[in-house]
Amino acid sequence: MNYVHHAVIGVGTASLGVAAAELLGAPLAVPAAVAFGAVTVILGSIAVDIDHPKSYISNTIPTRVIRLAIAGLSLPALVAVGVYLTTRDLQGAWTQFTAAVFGVAILRWMAVAMGAALALMGLSWVLCRSLHHRGPLHSLVFTAGVTLVACLACWGVGLYWWWGLWFGWGWLWHILADGLTEAGVPLLWPFRDQRLHVLPRWGRRIGQVLLSLAAILGIVGLITLRLHSFID
């Protein structure tokens, strides 16, 4: 399963839950909250594969960010090289470069984003080497731990703590969907190390299809409900 499939399953199952709650009489969530929730679920869905250095979260996104940052930082770097070639003053050229980068907000953010992207790639490499792909990160215990950290992080930055539950929701459905594939996941780590499956062998393929259909139904259903309430 690729990252798009995981994101659709995460958002789709969440949409099913929200649509069911609204049909049962819960107040309609405002569109901005639905959009923010969807982004949080997607982040949780794609973050699980940080234990694979070639995944979307640990390779595709960081390399794009780094390419953008290099393009943005190349101009002050060229100016600094020019300063060095004309003055032979390495420290002066470096001071010129750092002053340009830290003095301009967009360049400063590019440098921060580049540092974060490199850190993400490094973290992925360490996790793959130590825990291995589809290792403990793909377990229920880790899902609970990550959800708790996400809730604390939301609370820490002044958001409602329960926004972290949506991140955990994306994480949970990622490992459940991976549990429908042949390779399986160590769902019960650290109590059992072997990779397990959510369904017996005969039901895995149909389970994948039904889960994908349910997810699409959830997204379409929630959009339809929204349009309906809009027209009313």
Ligand SMILES: [Zn+2]
């Ligand atoms: Zn995975």
